Amino acid sequence: MSSREWALRQGSAEEPIRCAIFISGSGSGMEAMIRYQQANPSCGHGTYLVVSDRSEAKGLERATALDIDSVCIPLPVEIPDLDQRRLSHEKRILELLAELDIELVLLSGYMRLLSPDFVEKWAPYLINIHPSLLPAFPGAHAHRDVIKSGVHVSGCTVHHVDAGMDTGKILGQCRVPVFSDDDESTLAERVKVEEHRLYPTIIDQLVKQEFNHRAS
Secondary structure, three states, X not given: OOOHHHOOOOOOOOOOEEEXXXXXXXXXXXXHHHHHHHHOHHHOEEEEEEEEOOOOOHHHHHHHHOOOOEEEOOOOOOOOOHHHHHHHHXXXXXXXXXXXXXXXXXXOOOOXXXXXXXXXXXXXXXXXXXOOOXXXXXXXXXXXXXXXXXXXXXXXXXXXXXXXXXXXXXXXEEEEEOXXXXXXXXXXXXXXXXXXXXXXXXXXXXXXXXXXXXXX
C-alpha cells in the first residue's frame, strides 16, 4: 500500500473513525456493520451517516431505528445533462460528508458507479464489499453470473474503490460453496452471512492498520 493509504488515523473508543455508509436497498449489510460497531465500541470506528440515492430504500428506516442519521439524496432529474446531473448529485453528497467530518466511506449495496472525481477526492478512504470473489464476476449481477457460469465456489470481497467497476485493491475475501440447486436468492443469503462477518473485520484491520489480503 502507498503511504497515502496508511495515513488514516488510528481510531479508538473515545475517538472512533467517523464512517458514512452508502446504500441503495435493504441495508442488511449496513445494519450488520452498525450493530457490530455499537456492540464493540473498542473497534475504533462508528457510523455517523447513512446515505441512499433511493427514497424507497428500506435501509433508511433501518438506520433510523438504530439512531443513525440517514438521508436520501436523489438524483436531480431536473438537470437534463447526465454528466451534470451526476456531478450535482455527488456535490451534495460531498458537502454533507464534509459537514459531518466523515473520514471513511463504506459502500454497502450502493448501486451507483461513483465518478472519477469523487473517487479521487476520497480514495483510499472509500471501501466497497462485492458479492463475488473478485476479480471474477464484477458488476451488478454477480450471483446471476456465478450460477450461470457453473462454478462451485463464490464468496465476497472487500476492496478499495477506484474509477473502474469493482477493480480496486482487494483487502480481504471469504469463500462460500455454490450448490447445484442454488438460485440467486439462496446463494445471496449464504454470501450475506459471510459479508456481514467479513466487512467489519476488514474495517477493524483498516482502522488498526493491520491488513490481511488472503482469502479465508
